[in-house]
Amino acid sequence: MSTPFPYTVSESSFAWNGKRPTVRALFDARPPTVPRDAKAIFDEDLGCIIGYKKEVAGVFRIYTLDGGESLSEKPLEAPLIDPLDVLFLVGGIWTAGTRGITRAGIRGVGSAIDRTTLFRLRTRYHALMxxxxxxxxxxxxxxxNPGRYVPVHILRLTLKYGKRAADPAGHTGVFQYTYPITRNGTAYMLEVVVRESDYTVLHFAYKPLP
Incomplete structure (x- = not known):
């Protein structure tokens, strides 16, 4: 009798080559400590969200991907924000107040950010990688596969923040992690099944949330 699950506990393990497919998609796995109204900081050089910021009583709070929180050492320049601008853009061509569209087709506005804060955000991202x-x-x-690809740091954030449950296929030493993410602003539930003895991903998929 065939199993309904697309993996076994004895799957061979391979390293990813690090080559991302050409995909116009922006993934976000927001840490649970980040306020929902905080705006994402998109790094054009890295091609991904590297943190979040929110202004509280005139002070900018910066949130890293791994849940860290700090005050910006220098206030970020605060350009006028259009309600349709959903990202603060740094790196690449972006300068403060410059509006544009990322490679994923998401609107944003360039934001000035001090070097120490930007270095800290990028360091936390690289640590996940x-x-x-x-x-x-x-x-x-x-x-x-552009239609199935999920960035490695998003998979890692799911393992960090997601709900850990027994493997639905019943394998010993294998666990399923689930965590809500967005892809180009649409909400999904990401499922990642991992053999924890060597942290091999046996299966991952994201499904639309109702």
Missing amino acids: QRPLRFAAAPLAHMG
């Missing part, structure tokens, strides 16, 4: 994470053959193939 450097932790070991491997893939079974099927999810590794998904990493090269």
Whole structure:
């Protein structure tokens, strides 16, 4: 009798080659400590969200991907924000007050940010990327498919913040993590199944939230 699950506990483990497919998609796995009304900070150089910021009583609070919070050492320049602007843009071509559209097609406005804060946000992002994470053959193939690809740091954030449950296929030492994310502003639930002995991803998929 065939199993309804697309993986087994004995899947071989492979390293990802780090090559992202050409995909116009912006993923966000917002840490639970970040206020919902905080605006995401998009780094054009890295091609992803690296943090969040919110103004409280004239002071800018900065939130990192791993849940850290701090005050900006220098106030971020606060350009007029159009309600349709959903990102603060840094790096690349963006300067304070410059409106534009990211490669993912998301509107935003350029924001000035001090070097220390930007370095801290990028450092936290790179720390997520450097932790070991491997893939079974099927999810590794998904990493090269524009329609199935999920950035590695989003997978890692799901393992950090997501709900951990027993493997739905019943394998010992395998667990499923679920966490809400957005892709181009649409809400999904990301499922990641991991063999925890070597942190090999056996399966991942995101499904629309009702």
